[in-house]
Structures are given as C-alpha cells and as structure tokens.
Amino acid sequence: MTKLDLDFVRSQFPAFSEPGLSNQSFFENAGGSYACAPVIDRLTRFYRQRKVQPYGPYPAAQAGGAEMDEARSRLAALMGVKTHEVSFGPSTSANAFVLANAVRKWLQPGEVIVVTNQDHEANSGVWRRLADEGIVVREWCVDPETGHLDPADLEDLLDGARLLCFPHCSNVVAEINDVTAISARAHAAGAFVIVDGVSYAPHGLPDVGALGCDVYMFSAYKVYGPHQGIMVVREDFGMTLPNQGHYFNGDSLYKRFTPAGPDHAQIAASAGMVDYFDALATHHGLAGGAAAHDLMRNHEIALMQPLLDYLGGLNSVRLLGPNTAVDRAPTFALELAGSGEEASEKLGKLGINCWGGDFYAVRPLQAMGVDLDKGVLRVSFVHYTSAEDIQKLIEGLDQVL
Numbered sequence: 001m002t003k004l005d006l007d008f009v010r011s012q013f014p015a016f017s018e019p020g021l022s023n024q025s026f027f028e029n030a031g032g033s034y035a036c037a038p039v040i041d042r043l044t045r046f047y048r049q050r051k052v053q054p055y056g057p058y059p060a061a062q063a064g065g066a067e068m069d070e071a072r073s074r075l076a077a078l079m080g081v082k083t084h085e086v087s088f089g090p091s092t093s094a095n096a097f098v099l100a101n102a103v104r105k106w107l108q109p110g111e112v113i114v115v116t117n118q119d120h121e122a123n124s125g126v127w128r129r130l131a132d133e134g135i136v137v138r139e140w141c142v143d144p145e146t147g148h149l150d151p152a153d154l155e156d157l158l159d160g161a162r163l164l165c166f167p168h169c170s171n172v173v174a175e176i177n178d179v180t181a182i183s184a185r186a187h188a189a190g191a192f193v194i195v196d197g198v199s200y201a202p203h204g205l206p207d208v209g210a211l212g213c214d215v216y217m218f219s220a221y222k223v224y225g226p227h228q229g230i231m232v233v234r235e236d237f238g239m240t241l242p243n244q245g246h247y248f249n250g251d252s253l254y255k256r257f258t259p260a261g262p263d264h265a266q267i268a269a270s271a272g273m274v275d276y277f278d279a280l281a282t283h284h285g286l287a288g289g290a291a292a293h294d295l296m297r298n299h300e301i302a303l304m305q306p307l308l309d310y311l312g313g314l315n316s317v318r319l320l321g322p323n324t325a326v327d328r329a330p331t332f333a334l335e336l337a338g339s340g341e342e343a344s345e346k347l348g349k350l351g352i353n354c355w356g357g358d359f360y361a362v363r364p365l366q367a368m369g370v371d372l373d374k375g376v377l378r379v380s381f382v383h384y385t386s387a388e389d390i391q392k393l394i395e396g397l398d399q400v401l
Contacts, residue, residue: 002284004299009384012036012276013224016384025389027354029222030171030331030380033202036224038279039272042067043226046265054264068264071271072254078274078289079216080209081232084253088267090260092198092219092229093122098257099194099215099231100126102241103163109134113163114191116140117363118149118170123196123217124363127165140166142367147173147321151182158189165193168200168216172333172361172376173321173368176200183212192237198222202382203300203329204293205277208232225273226266233257296383301325303381303390307332310394316401320368320376331380333359335370336401340377346400352393354379 010016015026015034026034046064054065076083089095107113107130115127117139131137138157142149147170158164164186169176183193194215200206201218208216214237220228235253243250244259277289284295304325311319311332318335322328336343340356347354357375358365370376379393 001298002286002295004295004383005283006299006384006386008283009280012038012279013384014040023351025352025392026385027352027379027381027389027393029202029382029385030199030359030378031355032221033224033382034384035221035226036272036276038275039225039269042272042275043265043269046268050268051265064264064268067268067271071267071269071274074271074274075205075230076232078277079205079232080207080290082235085232085234085238087231087233087254087257088262088270089229089231089258090263091227092196092217092231095217095229095231095257096122096126096196098244098259099233099241100130102244102257103127104130104133104135105242106240107133107135107162110136112136112138112161113165114138114140114154114157114161116142116149116166117367118142118147118173119165119167119196119361119363120171120198121360121362122198123165123167123194127163140164142173142364144368147364147368148175149177151178151185154182154185154189158186158191161186161189161191163194164191165196167196167198168206169329169331170321170361170364171199171331171359172364172378174199174328174331174333175321176327176329179206179211179213183214187212199329199331204296205290206293207290220266220270220273223273224276226263226269228263228266228270230270231257299383300330300381300385303385303387304328304330306387307390307394310397314401320364320370329380330382330385331378333361333365333376333378335376336374338374340375343377343400347393347396350392350396350399352379352396 013034015021050064052060072086073083076086186193193213195213197218202222214234216232243256245255249255277292281291320333344356356377
C-alpha cells in the first residue's frame, strides 16, 4: 500500500501557508474544503485573461471555451462517463431542483418514487414535493439506533417504483452505502436511480460508470474546487426527461438541465480538480487521477481509527453511524449532553475549526431521536488532515466535554 505524502499534499493547498489558517486544525470539511492551487490558478487566469463570452471568434473567447470543454471532458474521463453526460450548475441543491422539475413532468399521478430519511434535504425535499402532483412517495427508513439503510427493505418499496433517490453516504450518518448493489436491485425492479454523492466525493471521486446509477450529483467546492454543483446524468435517462433548458438546446444533454447561463469561470476552474488528482497520483508513482481515490481513502481510514477508539470510550457521547473506519466517511456527527454549536465554539477557541447544528439533515437526526434544539457537533476531515490534527482534536474534545 502506497503511503500518502502529506507534505506534498499540503503543498498543493495555499490555505496551509496562510497566517490565519496555518495554525488551525480544520474539521469543517463536510461544509466545504480548502481549494487546491490548480483550481485557484485557473480561476485567476480566467478572470485575468478570458473573462469574455466564450466560444467567440477571437483568441480570448476561444481559450475560455476550450478550458470549459476541458473541464467537462477530463472530469468525465475521471468518472468513467461520456463527456456530454456531465452538467454544471450553481449548486447541488439547484441541480436537484431542476432535475426534480423534469421528473415532475415525466411521471404521471399515481406513479411511485422512493426516497430515504438518511439524506441531506437537497436530495429529499425536492422529491417529496412531487407528492403535490399526485406522485406516490415511499420512504426507505433508517434504523433509529444506527442510521443504517437496510437494502432488504427495498424489496417491497421498489414494487412498481419508477425512481429511487438515496445518498452515497449521509452528511451526518456517514455510512457508505453500496451504490452498485442498490442500483442493480433498483434497475431489476424497473426503477431509475439518483445518487447524492456530496458527502462521498471529497474522499475520492468514484467511477460513476461502474457504480451503475443514472444520476450522480456532488459539489465541487467540497472536492477542493470552485462553488459549482456537478451532475452526471447518464444519456439513456437524461434524454428521456423533458428538456429544462432553452428549447433550441434540447438535443444537447449537458445543456438540458442548465436553464440559466452557466458560470464560465468556475466551470473552467473545475479542470484544476483533475490537475490536482493527476498530480497526486503521479507524485506517488500511480497511473491516472482515478488512482488518487484509493490513496486518499486509505489515509483517511488510518486516521479514523484512533478517533473512533477515543469516541468509543466516551459514555457521554453518541456517535451517529458505524464505528468501523472502512464502512464510513470521516464525518463524525456527535450527539452530546449539551449543544453541539456551543461545543464547536469552545473548540474554535482552541484552534479546532468545526461546527454544530442540524446541517440540513433534519430528517435523519429526527429519525435517530436527536434533540434538534441541541443538534450535533460535527467534525469532518479529508486526506490533507494530519495525525497531529487528530491528536489535537482528541485533546480538545477532552477539554470541552
């Protein structure tokens, strides 16, 4: 197993050299990660040299359009999908809203969709509102103790269903759901599959083609990139849905779910995410940016174990989700005796940056019996986190709790 060169990793993130950040331990990555240098460089260059209407018949416009095309094609290659299956939008919430609008016109009253109560609200509320149009909404419910979604429960839920919407992993439960197996089960029952990958993608962009889902959504700003939502819509499903863009763009898959003008600069800057993954793989002697996925995950799994061991010894703290590192993302929602937000404020004074609250995960927290007035303390990390950061967090929790 190749060991992650953390010094190299941190050298790719300017935040670690900033005076106001370099002495802080950053544990709010589930809310948004630091941006990597290639993204910052591309965004700066676009605003300096290419901030014109792209694709026009002059050099600056041609360079801007080419860089936007590069972002789409390289992200598609990294995720194992076709270039035109990658759409950009202002956020994942906005992308889900537009997609739900298309589904609203595609389904007929009485038809069935399945949602979960493990989701962030962005991949729950838009689908539940289809009930207003006469769509039957069934709920795949978590275990109230563990937060686990049992795939066996799908046998009855998928009967006659047209659509299944669920998270790759929840932003509070953090258990990694088996997207490949669940997608296969849904397809066998005749349902299409929409996956919210926002809480998984920061830990390594998956091979979406191999996952088998029909839609995969994530947020670039949580994957070291600009503030964009990125949505893979597989061709067979996307061309079935009604066009949500300008009528004359209806034949273009990546424009069908972009009703407003896209952010040219941020789309172009998204190629910097692939620059970083490629550089990470190359530095470690690995072939292709996709190899960065396992490199990142292995480092995170190793860092999770001491934190899990520590949390397991605290009787006053309830960890939501699995207590085994290989089964979860490094996002830890902790139910405390007191307020999660108050605990985060105390940790902030110790140089430990995190937050407390509900994190738009009201449904899973309620399902698991968490007092929403207190919320949870959430600490989350990614592959640029160090063992020293973890130790600082454990010592800080000792003081605060």
